[in-house]
Amino acid sequence: MVPTLYWDQDAVMILDQRKLPGRTVFIPCRDMKRVISCIKTLAVRGAPAIGVAAAMGLVLAGARIRAKDPAKWRAQFAARAELMRAARPTAVNLGWAVERVLALAAAAPDDVPTIKAMLRRESEIMLAEDIAINKALGRHGAKLVPKKATVLTHCNAGALATCGYGTALGVVRAAVEAGKKVKVIADETRPLLQGARLTAWEMVAEGIPVAVAPDGAAGALMDKGLVDLCLVGADRIAANGDTANKIGTFNLALQARRHGVPFYVAAPLSTVDLDTPSGDLIPIEERDPGEVLAFAGRRSAAAGAQAINFAFDVTPNDLVSAIITEAGVLRPPYNRSLAQAKAKRSLKVA
Numbered sequence: 539m540v541p542t543l544y545w546d547q548d549a550v551m552i553l554d555q556r557k558l559p560g561r562t563v564f565i566p567c568r569d570m571k572r573v574i575s576c577i578k579t580l581a582v583r584g585a586p587a588i589g590v591a592a593a594m595g596l597v598l599a600g601a602r603i604r605a606k607d608p609a610k611w612r613a614q615f616a617a618r619a620e621l622m623r624a625a626r627p628t629a630v631n632l633g634w635a636v637e638r639v640l641a642l643a644a645a646a647p648d649d650v651p652t653i654k655a656m657l658r659r660e661s662e663i664m665l666a667e668d669i670a671i672n673k674a675l676g677r678h679g680a681k682l683v684p685k686k687a688t689v690l691t692h693c694n695a696g697a698l699a700t701c702g703y704g705t706a707l708g709v710v711r712a713a714v715e716a717g718k719k720v721k722v723i724a725d726e727t728r729p730l731l732q733g734a735r736l737t738a739w740e741m742v743a744e745g746i747p748v749a750v751a752p753d754g755a756a757g758a759l760m761d762k763g764l765v766d767l768c769l770v771g772a773d774r775i776a777a778n779g780d781t782a783n784k785i786g787t788f789n790l791a792l793q794a795r796r797h798g799v800p801f802y803v804a805a806p807l808s809t810v811d812l813d814t815p816s817g818d819l820i821p822i823e824e825r826d827p828g829e830v831l832a833f834a835g836r837r838s839a840a841a842g843a844q845a846i847n848f849a850f851d852v853t854p855n856d857l858v859s860a861i862i863t864e865a866g867v868l869r870p871p872y873n874r875s876l877a878q879a880k881a882k883r884s885l886k887v888a
């Protein structure tokens with residue numbers, strides 16, 4: 539697989555996902571502003587990937603701060619971190635990564651070159667950890683996939699949305715590696731087509747059979763018995779299990795319930811936000827109306843029409859059959875299972 543992002547000496551190289559599947563182009567980022575622009579314009583996207591991109595962008599920001607006095611350096615660094623935190627509101631991994639980097643800078647010895655070196659190392663650790671976490675959650679999730687199965691997924695929760703392997707598609711990969719025969723149906727995912735462009739591209743590259751379907755087809759496909767399970771990623775999971783993910787996920791979950799199809803969310807514990815008690819408190823990003831009013835760069839909606847462009851929706855916890863994490867498959871009541879999994883994880887890290 540082509541990497542989503544990596545360090546090339548002092549540049550953060552970001553795969554420009556806006557150009558996929560047509561072209562594989564990397565954007566060299568030498569300052570934080572460029573990384574923020576990549577995050578805002580979805581050159582890099584997907585909750586875990588933007589978390590790691592944020593950490594890498596902050597390394598670039600830190601390197602450019604001239605102050606030699608650690609207190610002054612830290613104050614300027616904290617101001618830059620707030621700019622990064624504001625790049626996109628819904629995926630909690632962004633804020634999680636910013637907090638992790640700030641905590642490291644605060645705990646590091648009072649020596650600016652040492653802090654800078656530690657931040658760089660931390661960003662490399664976060665990148666490697668993300669892949670390891672996805673492989674672990676993939677292994678747990680693969681046990682839920684029948685020997686022969688068709689998986690319906692929404693948006694792209696694959697290698698491209700992470701540092702590699704993926705969350706929902708990580709489960710697909712792990713199931714295939716375990717010898718299961720898996721077919722994928724990728725919702726095309728209007729308006730930006732992450733399913734048609736990115737999920738389909740990843741699956742074709744791996745030789746995993748994939749068919750793209752219009753978003754509105756989900757109910758009919760389930761009605762025809764063509765879907766064995768739904769597997770999606772998440773941008774933020776509230777303490778009670780309510781799950782924010784790409785717009786259209788909620789519709790999919792409702793159809794799944796109607797047709798008795800299991801609906802699984804796959805996400806690392808960094809996507810679980812215990813500080814947000816329920817989904818109604820998750821901030822939902824609204825994007826440029828032009829994304830909805832145009833198709834392939836050309837206006838498709840009638841002149842004069844306006845657009846509603848919420849990038850994410852919230853699936854209520856009662857529609858979620860299980861949440862697949864690196865700590866295992868979590869079941870309702872999620873208030874308890876998520877809190878327990880997070881507590882165990884922080885004990886491990888401490």
Ligand code: MRU
Nearest residue numbers: 583584585693695699771772784
């Ligand atoms: O707007 P995007 O493309 O960043 O939205 C991405 C999603 O909704 C993904 O499903 C989610 O971030 C999980 S990625 C492992």
